Amino acid sequence: MQKLGEFKLPHFFNYPPYFTLQPVREAREKQVQLWKELILDYCRTQKIFVIGLEEEFPLFSNSVIERTLSHEAREAFLSALVSEGHAEWLDKGHRKCLILWHRIQDWAEIILNFVKDNGFEHSVMTVEEIRSGIESRGTELHGIDRMILMRALKLLQQKGKLAIFKGTSADDEGVKFSV
Amino acid sequence: MADFFSKAEVTSSGRPVLLRSEVECHLLSSVDIESEDNHHFYPLKSGLLILTTHRLLWLPSSSSSSTSSAAAIPLHAISHIFSTKKSLKSMFHSPRIRFQVLVSPDGRLFDPASGSGSSSGSGSKSIVLTAVVRGKGDCDGFLGKLWESWRARAWECNETSGSGSGSGSGTGTSTATSGGLYSSDGSVRMVGVAGILRKEQEMWESTDKSLQDAFQDLNALMSKAKEMVMLAEKMRQKLLSGSSSQTSGANDEDMGSKEEMQDWLLSVGIISPVTKESAGALYHQQLSRQLADFVRTPLQRAGGMINLIDAYCLFNRARGTELISPDDMLQACSLWEKFDVPVMLRKFDSGVMVIQNKSHSDEEVFARIKGLVTKPEALRSGISPSDAAITLGIAPAMAKEHLLTAESKGLLCRDISPDGFRFYINLFPEIDPRDVYLVKDYGICNTWIKAVSTSGLK
Numbered sequence: 283m284q285k286l287g288e289f290k291l292p293h294f295f296n297y298p299p300y301f302t303l304q305p306v307r308e309a310r311e312k313q314v315q316l317w318k319e320l321i322l323d324y325c326r327t328q329k330i331f332v333i334g335l336e337e338e339f340p341l342f343s344n345s346v347i348e349r350t351l352s353h354e355a356r357e358a359f360l361s362a363l364v365s366e367g368h369a370e371w372l373d374k375g376h377r378k379c380l381i382l383w384h385r386i387q388d389w390a391e392i393i394l395n396f397v398k399d400n401g402f403e404h405s406v407m408t409v410e411e412i413r414s415g416i417e418s419r420g421t422e423l424h425g426i427d428r429m430i431l432m433r434a435l436k437l438l439q440q441k442g443k444l445a446i447f448k449g450t451s452a453d454d455e456g457v458k459f460s461v
Numbered sequence: 462m463a464d465f466f467s468k469a470e471v472t473s474s475g476r477p478v479l480l481r482s483e484v485e486c487h488l489l490s491s492v493d494i495e496s497e498d499n500h501h502f503y504p505l506k507s508g509l510l511i512l513t514t515h516r517l518l519w520l521p522s523s524s525s526s527s528t529s530s531a532a533a534i535p536l537h538a539i540s541h542i543f544s545t546k547k548s549l550k551s552m553f554h555s556p557r558i559r560f561q562v563l564v565s566p567d568g569r570l571f572d573p574a575s576g577s578g579s580s581s582g583s584g585s586k587s588i589v590l591t592a593v594v595r596g597k598g599d600c601d602g603f604l605g606k607l608w609e610s611w612r613a614r615a616w617e618c619n620e621t622s623g624s625g626s627g628s629g630s631g632t633g634t635s636t637a638t639s640g641g642l643y644s645s646d647g648s649v650r651m652v653g654v655a656g657i658l659r660k661e662q663e664m665w666e667s668t669d670k671s672l673q674d675a676f677q678d679l680n681a682l683m684s685k686a687k688e689m690v691m692l693a694e695k696m697r698q699k700l701l702s703g704s705s706s707q708t709s710g711a712n713d714e715d716m717g718s719k720e721e722m723q724d725w726l727l728s729v730g731i732i733s734p735v736t737k738e739s740a741g742a743l744y745h746q747q748l749s750r751q752l753a754d755f756v757r758t759p760l761q762r763a764g765g766m767i768n769l770i771d772a773y774c775l776f777n778r779a780r781g782t783e784l785i786s787p788d789d790m791l792q793a794c795s796l797w798e799k800f801d802v803p804v805m806l807r808k809f810d811s812g813v814m815v816i817q818n819k820s821h822s823d824e825e826v827f828a829r830i831k832g833l834v835t836k837p838e839a840l841r842s843g844i845s846p847s848d849a850a851i852t853l854g855i856a857p858a859m860a861k862e863h864l865l866t867a868e869s870k871g872l873l874c875r876d877i878s879p880d881g882f883r884f885y886i887n888l889f890p891e892i893d894p895r896d897v898y899l900v901k902d903y904g905i906c907n908t909w910i911k912a913v914s915t916s917g918l919k
Contacts, residue, residue, distance in 0.1 A: 292897040293910055298843065299874035299885050306869055312889040319894055349878055 286340050289327055292320070301349035303358060317359040322368060326383040331427035332372070333360065333379045382430065384422070389434035394443065394461060396423055403461040408454060409435070409446075465502035466532035466570050469518050477511060477518050477531065482615070487512040487606040491596030494519055494532075497589040505532060510592055512606055514615040517592075536611050538562045538571040540587050545604065556600035558592040558607065696722060748785065749793040752776060753802040756816055760804065764855035765821045769794070769806070769814040771856075809862045810869065823866065829853060830867050834886045835905070840912035843876055843883035 284291040294300050294316065304310040324330070324341050333339055335356050342351040351359075360379045363369035367385050372378040384392065393412070397403060400417050407415070413431055418424040423431075435457060438444050445458045470478035479485070492510035496502060511518040517534040541561040563571035564586045594600045700722060752772075759775050760767055769790070777784045785793075794806040794816065808814050833852045834844055850860035864884050867873045873884040891906045893899060900906050 290898070292892075293900060293906070294888060294892055294897070296913060297885070297888055297909070298876040298878070298883070299887075302875055302877045304874060304889075306871065306874075308871055309874055309887060309889050312892065312894070315894045316889075316892060316897065319897065349876075 284346065286324070287328070289324055292316075295320075295344060296347050298347055298349055301344065301347075301351055301355070303352065303355040314359060314362050318363055318366075318368070321359065321363065321381070322383040325381045329425050331381055331430060333381055335360070335377050335379065380427075380429070386430070386433050386437055389426070389430060390437045390441075392422055393431075393434055393438060396421060397459055397461050402459055404459060406456055406458045408449070408456045410455075412457070465568070466519070466534060467516075469516070469520070469531035469533035471520065471531045475520065477513075477520060479513065480515055483513045483515045485511060485513050486610055487599075487603045489592075489594050489596060489598035489600065489603050490522070491594070492519065493593040493595065495591050495593065497591065507595065510594075510603075512603060512610060514610050514613065517607075534562060534570060534590075535616070536614075537616050539611055542604075542608060542611060543589075545601070556594045558594065558600065558604055559589055560592075560607075561587045561589050563587050745789070745792045745796060748789060749796040749800065750802070752790075752793045753797060753800075753804050755779060756804055760816065760818060763859070764853060766815050766817040766855055766859045768856065768858060769816060772816050809866065811862065811865060813858070813862055815859065815862070826853065826863050827867050827870065827872055830863065831872060831886070834873060834884065835908065837912045840886065840909050843885040845881060845883050849884075 284295060299309075300313065300316070304313050321333075321341065325333070335353060339356075342356060343349070357376055360369055361376075363381070364371060364379070368382050370380040370382065372380050382389075396412075396418070397405075409428070409431060412418060412423060413426050413428065414424065432455075435444065435446055439446055443459065443461050445460070447456050447458065449455055472478055488509060488511045490509055491507050493507060494505040494510070496504075505519050505521070508522055509518075509520040511520065514536075516536055517539075519532045519534075521531065539560050540563050543559040543561070545556070545558075565571045566586075594603075755776055756767070756772055759772065763771075773787065773790045776790070797805055803819050804816055805819050806814060807817055829852065830849065833839060833849065839848075844864075846857045846861035846864060849864055850857040853860055853863065855863075861882075864873060868875060868884065868887075871887055871890070874887045874889065876883045876885055886905060886909070888906055888909060891901065891904050900910060
């Protein structure tokens with residue numbers, strides 16, 4: 283089994299047609315599906331939140347079989363992620379993509395569970411604590427992308443589950459839970 | 462007596478004024494002209510004797526003491542020319558030219574131009590004149606030329622050609638005697654460089670004229686051709702309108718003549734307007750059958766499938782002369798579906814058109830491709846169109862079409878890389894997206910993994 287760092291790659295990663303955008307409908311649909319899963323899996327385990335299309339992304343090349351995904355293929359797979367809500371384009375030129383292996387609302391759910399699990403229903407915390415505090419270790423929240431976290435918090439704020447307040451600087455943003 | 466002779470007009474520089482179409486032929490210098498009996502005129506002493514086609518001219522030289530003016534003797538007036546007598550006496554004399562001329566009743570030289578006297582009748586008198594050549598000129602040559610000119614009677618042609626001037630030069634009826642100086646229409650060939658130039662000029666003029674005539678014919682032909690084309694168009698229109706308004710109960714006679722007309726139009730090169738409604742013109746039907754027969758052998762050699770363009774080239778080459786157009790080819794092939802022939806025309810998604818045996822089965826080809834692509838070597842590195850071509854025994858272009866068709870059927874997947882365009886067996890259907898790490902014990906994925914791993918790929 284091939285590995286990319288610690289990540290276990292599936293066997294079809296060495297299948298050359300996997301790296302060529304398939305024209306036939308059934309093959310294309312299956313190919314896209316497999317790539318979506320692979321990207322999300324990889325990003326989740328490696329805690330990667332942003333993919334730059336023009337940058338080297340280890341998943342998009344296979345040096346063993348000497349194949350690389352074309353730009354067209356990359357955009358096709360990421361766009362598929364975007365349309366099902368698991369990614370967002372960060373720019374109009376589709377050069378950077380925000381990967382949401384959890385959708386924003388899923389993150390919101392995770393935060394709520396985190397709050398409940400730790401008894402923070404009425405607490406006050408900084409945003410930074412949520413992402414890198416002791417409690418977050420071992421959870422998916424640990425090391426979460428700040429942008430994503432803010433959006434999830436804002437969503438919760440809209441639902442009235444918390445209130446975001448600014449501190450003296452960006453690092454001091456805090457949250458008052460009222461779950 | 463001085464006016465015995467006819468007056469010869471002279472230019473200011475002493476050159477004689479020639480009549481129309483009169484040409485100089487010869488001249489002698491220091492010539493005296495005397496009459497035998499010496500009482501008709503004073504002898505003309507030491508002048509220039511010029512022979513022309515029409516006259517004998519005597520011009521006084523500047524050294525001539527007498528006040529005589531230029532004199533002319535129309536050749537018409539000469540009734541006889543004496544041949545030279547070679548005698549001992551003539552060796553020491555100056556050469557002499559003797560000739561007899563007619564004399565009109567009024568004692569003057571007979572001159573037809575002036576109208577004096579009647580034409581030579583039996584009652585006219587004649588006297589003998591002698592031209593004594595004291596100069597160094599060629600007397601014998603002069604005499605010969607005198608004979609020629611006198612016999613050629615250019616003055617007569619001159620008179621008749623005046624009335625016939627409308628007939629022009631290039632009538633083609635000139636029966637120019639090769640020996641003579643003149644052609645029958647009165648035009649005269651000059652001697653010397655001027656003569657050559659004149660001949661050239663006349664040649665150009667006649668060529669030009671004949672070219673003009675020829676082009677007249679061509680213009681006539683072209684206007685006729687235009688009419689022919691218009692006629693053919695009208696017939697074509699009629700055919701078109703006739704076929705569209707045709708009722709189902711058209712009688713055979715009408716159909717027959719219409720078909721004939723179509724054939725005729727086709728043979729002239731006009732495409733028949735009635736194509737798919739009827740079975741097509743007879744020409745196309747025949748062509749279609751012929752093509753079906755012909756294409757059997759190349760098909761066999763090519764493994765059951767041949768590119769339409771290749772078939773077209775082969776067919777035309779075999780025909781040799783009566784080549785067919787690409788349109789004819791297409792027509793002929795599309796007619797096959799109406800007949801019971803063992804071949805068919807097939808168009809691939811890529812647009813490539815091929816001729817294949819009806820018995821050709823795609824399934825059979827796919828089975829062979831599958832066999833090829835599941836070999837261990839092919840599992841590892843796929844197959845290219847040329848690999849398939851070798852296995853299937855067909856041209857690489859045809860093989861590629863087959864591979865593309867197999868891909869569209871889900872049998873193969875493409876792999877495009879700097880190595881080229883290759884195909885692998887399609888593994889996607891076997892992969893379960895919910896459990897991507899699962900590999901069934903049976904199935905193609907397992908085979909593939911085994912094949913790949915044996916080569917060292919992990």
